[in-house]
Amino acid sequence: METVAIQMPDGSTVPVRLIPATGPHRHRITLDRPRPVLVLIPGLGVPAEYYLYFARELARRGVDVAVGELRGNGDSTPKPSAASSYGYHELAAVDFPAIFEAVRTRFPDSTPYLLGHSMGGHLSVLYAARVRGRLGGLILVASGTPYYRGFRGILGPGLLLGTAAVSLTANLAGVWPGDKLGPNGFGRQSKVLISDWARLARTGRFTPAGADIDYEERISRLKLPVLSITLAGDELTPPASARHLLEKLPAAEKTSRHEPLPLGHNGWISDPGPVVDRIEKWLHDR
Numbered sequence: 218m219e220t221v222a223i224q225m226p227d228g229s230t231v232p233v234r235l236i237p238a239t240g241p242h243r244h245r246i247t248l249d250r251p252r253p254v255l256v257l258i259p260g261l262g263v264p265a266e267y268y269l270y271f272a273r274e275l276a277r278r279g280v281d282v283a284v285g286e287l288r289g290n291g292d293s294t295p296k297p298s299a300a301s302s303y304g305y306h307e308l309a310a311v312d313f314p315a316i317f318e319a320v321r322t323r324f325p326d327s328t329p330y331l332l333g334h335s336m337g338g339h340l341s342v343l344y345a346a347r348v349r350g351r352l353g354g355l356i357l358v359a360s361g362t363p364y365y366r367g368f369r370g371i372l373g374p375g376l377l378l379g380t381a382a383v384s385l386t387a388n389l390a391g392v393w394p395g396d397k398l399g400p401n402g403f404g405r406q407s408k409v410l411i412s413d414w415a416r417l418a419r420t421g422r423f424t425p426a427g428a429d430i431d432y433e434e435r436i437s438r439l440k441l442p443v444l445s446i447t448l449a450g451d452e453l454t455p456p457a458s459a460r461h462l463l464e465k466l467p468a469a470e471k472t473s474r475h476e477p478l479p480l481g482h483n484g485w486i487s488d489p490g491p492v493v494d495r496i497e498k499w500l501h502d503r
Contacts, residue, residue: 218234218235218236218269219234219235219323220232220233220234220235221233221235221319221323223312223315223316223319225288225311225312225315226311227301227302227303228295229288229289229293229294229295230293230294231285231286231287231288231293231312231315231316232265232286232291232292232293233283233284233285233286233316233319233320234265234266234269234272234283234284235282235283235319235320235323235324236269236272236273236276236281236282236283236284237276237281237323237324238252238276238278238279238280238281238282239273239276239277240276240277240278240279241279252281252326252327252328253280253281253327253328253329253330253353253500254280254281254282254283254320254324254327254328254329254330255275255280255281255282255283255329255330255331255332255356255496256282256283256285256316256317256320256329256330256331256332257271257272257282257283257284257285257332257333257334257337258285258287258313258331258332258333258334258337258338258340258341259284259285259286259287259290259291259334259337260334260335260336260337260359260360260482260483261287261290261335261336261337261403261404261406261410261414262290262395262402262403262404262406263290263291263334263335263483263486264286264290264291264292265284265285265286265287265290265291265292266291266292267291267486268284268334268486269284270486270487270489271485271486271487271489271492271493272284274489274490274493275489275493275496275497278493278497280497280500281324281327283316283319283320283323283324285312285313285316287308287312287336287337287340288303288307288308288312288407289301289303289404289405289406289407289410290404296396296405297392297393297405297406297407298391298392299390299391299392299408301392301407301408301409302407302409303407303409303410304407304409304410304412304413304425304426304427305339305340305343305410305413305414305423305425305426306343306413306425306426306427306428306429307409307427308340308343308410309340309343309344309347309425310347310429313340313344313347317329328352328353329351329352329353330352330353330354330355330356330500331344331345331352331354331355331356332355332356332357332358332496333355333356333357333358333360334358334359334360334486335359335360335453335454335482336360336414337360338357338358338359338360338361338462339360339362339414339417339423339462341355341357341360342355342357342423342436342439342462342465342466343423343425343432343436345436345439345441346430346432346435346436346439347430347435349435349438349439349441350441352441353441353442353503354441354442354443354444354503355441355442355443355444355469356443356444356446356496356499357443357444357445357446357459357462357463358446358448358485358492359446359447359448359451359453359454359482359483359485360445360454360459360462361447361454361455361456361457361458361459361460361461361462362417362418362421362458362461362462363376363380363414363417363418363458364417364418364420364421364458364461365377365380365418365419366421367421367455367457367458367460367461368455368457368458369455369457372452376418377418377419380414380415380418380419381415381419383411383415384408384411384412384414384415384416387406387408387411387412388408388412390408391408392405392406392407392408393405393406393407393408393410393411409426412426413425413426421461423436423465433465436465436466437465437466437467437468438468439466439468439469440468440469440470441469441470442469442470442472442503443463443466443469443470443471443472444472444474444495444496444499445459445462445463445471445472445473445474446473446474446475446476446492446495446496447459447473447474447475447476448475448476448478448479448480448481448482448484448485448492449475449476449477449478449479449480449481450479450480450481450482450484451480451481451482452481452482453482454482456475459473460473472499474495476491476492476495478491480492
């Protein structure tokens with residue numbers, strides 16, 4: 218494994234871990250179907266290092282893998298502060314191109330597929346909307362919108378109020394202090410990032426602060442292949458939440474799969490077999 222440190226315009230350093238395939242390729246590789254490299258984007262507050270076991274399982278199946286890091290999370294430096302002003306737009310427009318430049322340098326002959334987990338899926342869709350034809354496809358694992366109408370019963374209003382409270386707290390404090398709330402606090406985060414997430418929960422639309430394009434319109438025109446995987450036991454991304462994200466992609470070639478094993482929102486990362494099986498088959502069928 219090789220780690221490349223990328224410096225962002227605000228001085229942040231974001232590592233990208235590059236893991237070449239260690240096993241034989243099990244999918245067809247032709248002139249029209251070059252070998253894939255899967256670029257994995259973590260969920261909010263989940264360190265990239267946590268995905269290495271999952272990434273190595275993909276590598277054993279013959280897939281090159283790059284694991285990015287969300288700015289301010291994991292081994293990225295520095296940690297978010299009141300001066301942090303990045304949100305969904307900056308990550309999609311600045312960080313992702315830098316990550317992909319490192320991937321292209323290491324795997325120049327491979328076609329990139331983008332895998333986003335949870336919020337990483339939101340950002341992956343935004344990046345795909347910006348670059349359109351430069352991706353082989355999108356893979357969304359435990360990723361759907363937090364739009365409150367996609368959650369049943371009292372969960373919907375509770376999510377609406379909860380995300381609003383989190384955003385208000387982040388704006389008053391200058392930063393979301395999730396690192397003081399234990400493992401389920403989503404870590405310390407930029408107030409702008411949290412505000413974008415809360416706006417998505419409230420409106421159901423991608424309208425991030427500072428956007429230079431109409432993301433919703435661009436997303437609606439994407440025609441790339443998309444695989445969405447939901448998991449039993451995942452209360453953060455129920456199937457309706459995942460469907461709402463897919464509904465934003467009417468022109469895409471969509472495949473939805475539900476994993477019945479109760480792996481939950483994060484458990485699949487440390488028990489990767491079932492999800493890797495589904496990804497491998499989807500890549501093989503491309």
